[in-house]
Every structure is written in structure tokens, then in C-alpha cells.
Amino acid sequence: MSNANAARAVVVLTGAGISAESGLGTFRDVDGIWTKHPLEDLATPEGFARNPDFVQGFYNARRAQLKESEPNAAHLALARLEAALQAAGHSFTLITQNVDNLHQAAGSQNVLHMHGELLKVRCGGCNAVVRWPGDISTATPCPCCEATGLMRPHVVWFGEMPLHMDEIERAIDKASLFVSIGTSGNVYPAAGYVRMARMAGARTVELNLEPSEGASLFQDTRYGPASEVVPAWVDEVMATL
Incomplete structure (x- = not known):
């Protein structure tokens, strides 16, 4: 499936890795x-x-x-992509495991905070x-x-139910493109979303600093700092709109 076809219904999942370059620590940081x-x-x-x-x-x-903290280039690129997709009549859903507000500060509109908001x-x-x-x-x-x-x-603390689960599952079920950014792939239910997306027929992309635990489930993978790989990927998608 080409990016042009996949762009009709885009679902993006973000984890702590996208905000790390904005100075926000992750669970995996040594001495964090x-x-x-x-x-x-x-x-x-x-x-x-x-x-x-x-x-x-x-x-x-x-x-x-x-x-x-301020949004970095990755946050800004996703906001730019959302605006372009909506202008072209496509849909965009941003699911984040992060409790920060950097996606909204960058301009993203359709954001589902599955782990709450700080x-x-x-x-x-x-x-x-x-x-x-x-x-x-x-x-x-x-x-x-x-x-x-x-x-x-x-x-949402450990042992509590994540938020917006019904909305998230509906969005993934309709997705033609599912993108995971900056997540380790070892925390459920988010770690299972790539498998759910593939079952729904979506093309799957991983943008991460390093391969996640579920990297083999993605059809396209790009590795490096989020502030570099995310804007580059967004430029590719926008060129097909």
C-alpha cells in the first residue's frame, strides 16, 4: 500500500520517546x-x-x-501533518501515552490521552x-x-484502566496507516495496537530511536532521534497528498 492510499485514515501512537528531546524524562532513563x-x-x-x-x-x-518544556520538531511535524490531512479531507487521530501537553502546544487538535493529562x-x-x-x-x-x-x-497509574479505549479501538479499526513513534512496545494495551492495526488492514510504520520489542510487526521502520525521523517521514507523506 502506498503512502498516498494509506493517508486516508492515519492513526499515530506516541510514547515517551517523542518528548525526551524536549527535556522530559522517561521510565527507562538511567538516573532519571x-x-x-x-x-x-x-x-x-x-x-x-x-x-x-x-x-x-x-x-x-x-x-x-x-x-x-517546549514542543520539539517531531511534535510540530505531527501537527503540520494533521492540518494537511484534514485540509485534504482525510482523518487523523493522535493517541498518546504521554501525560504532557506538548502535542497540543504544537498545534495538534485530535489528541487522545490514554494515560491522562498532567x-x-x-x-x-x-x-x-x-x-x-x-x-x-x-x-x-x-x-x-x-x-x-x-x-x-x-x-492513569499502574493497575488502573487507560482512558478513551473505545475511541482508540474504533480509530485503529478504521485506519489505513498506523504509525508508532517513540514507544518501547512493552506496555499494554498500547503495545498491542500494531497487531490490531495489521488485522484491520492498515500499513504499519515504526519511527523510534531504536527497534521496539514489537519491531518485527511493522512493515516500515525508521530509526534515529524523533526530531529528525518524524519530520522527514511527515514530509514524505505530505508529498503524496
């Missing part, structure tokens, strides 16, 4: 922010229940770090989700129900 404490203390409901102040402080620091918080009482770029603590009242002690980061 995620290696200083056990993940069960930082990214599980049980860890939050044991020490909510510690967990809130960690995510407050991540929000502050995000304010200093700049939002959720009330454990009324389930309200609100935008919250600043700090929260155990004393922060919910702006909707006014309860205190129930606000938490709007992120």
Missing part, C-alpha cells in the same frame, strides 16, 4: 526522575493512599518541569476533572464538590 523512587510509591493508587503528600509533591514538580486533576469523590496547571495538596478543595483530601493527578 523515575529511578529515584520505586514506581509503586509514585504511580499506583496504593502508593498514593500510603503517602499522598509525597505523591502530590512529585507531580507538582513534574508540572513545574513541564512549564519549562495539567488536569481529578476528584476522587465526585469524579470531576478540571484543568489545573499549578500545585495541589491534600488540603486542596475540589472546585466542584468542595471536598478536601480527594484531589489527585489526572493520570
Whole structure:
């Protein structure tokens, strides 16, 4: 299938690798922010229940770090591709495992955050989700129900169900082109999306710093820094529109 045919329904999955060049750490970074404490203390409901102040402080620091980060060339290229596809009457869905807002900051519109969003918080009482770029603590009242002690980061922790699953599966089922960018391929359910896309008849492409665990499932692979391989690939696709 050519890129020209595949561009009718494009689905892109992004992981931490696309934001690494914007200064945001990944789980795999040696001596990174995620290696200083056990993940069960930082990214599980049980860890939050044991020490909510510690967990809130960690995510407050991540929000502050995000304010200093900017989209890189890979984010900008995907936003450019989305605009071009929509102008040509095609569809584009961006699924991200990242909780940062760099895709939106670059101009992307149709973004599904399957692991939540760092700049939002959720009330454990009324389930309200609100935008919250600043700090929260155990004393922060919910702006909707006014309860205190129930606000938490709007992120999906280990053991919790990812978000937008129905929308994601519908998009992949209709895709003619599925592209995975900057993901290790070892975290499910996202790691299974390439197989789902192939079963739906989509052409599959991997753009990554190095081969993922599921690299053999992709029909086209390009390796190198995201800020280089993603814009180059986007230019190729846009030349066929």
C-alpha cells in the first residue's frame, strides 16, 4: 500500500520517546526522575493512599518541569501533518501515552490521552476533572464538590484502566496507516495496537530511536532521534497528498 492510499485514515501512537528531546524524562532513563523512587510509591493508587503528600509533591514538580518544556520538531511535524490531512479531507487521530501537553502546544487538535493529562486533576469523590496547571495538596478543595483530601493527578497509574479505549479501538479499526513513534512496545494495551492495526488492514510504520520489542510487526521502520525521523517521514507523506 502506498503512502498516498494509506493517508486516508492515519492513526499515530506516541510514547515517551517523542518528548525526551524536549527535556522530559522517561521510565527507562538511567538516573532519571523515575529511578529515584520505586514506581509503586509514585504511580499506583496504593502508593498514593500510603503517602499522598509525597505523591502530590512529585507531580507538582513534574508540572513545574513541564512549564519549562517546549514542543520539539517531531511534535510540530505531527501537527503540520494533521492540518494537511484534514485540509485534504482525510482523518487523523493522535493517541498518546504521554501525560504532557506538548502535542497540543504544537498545534495538534485530535489528541487522545490514554494515560491522562498532567495539567488536569481529578476528584476522587465526585469524579470531576478540571484543568489545573499549578500545585495541589491534600488540603486542596475540589472546585466542584468542595471536598478536601480527594484531589489527585489526572493520570492513569499502574493497575488502573487507560482512558478513551473505545475511541482508540474504533480509530485503529478504521485506519489505513498506523504509525508508532517513540514507544518501547512493552506496555499494554498500547503495545498491542500494531497487531490490531495489521488485522484491520492498515500499513504499519515504526519511527523510534531504536527497534521496539514489537519491531518485527511493522512493515516500515525508521530509526534515529524523533526530531529528525518524524519530520522527514511527515514530509514524505505530505508529498503524496
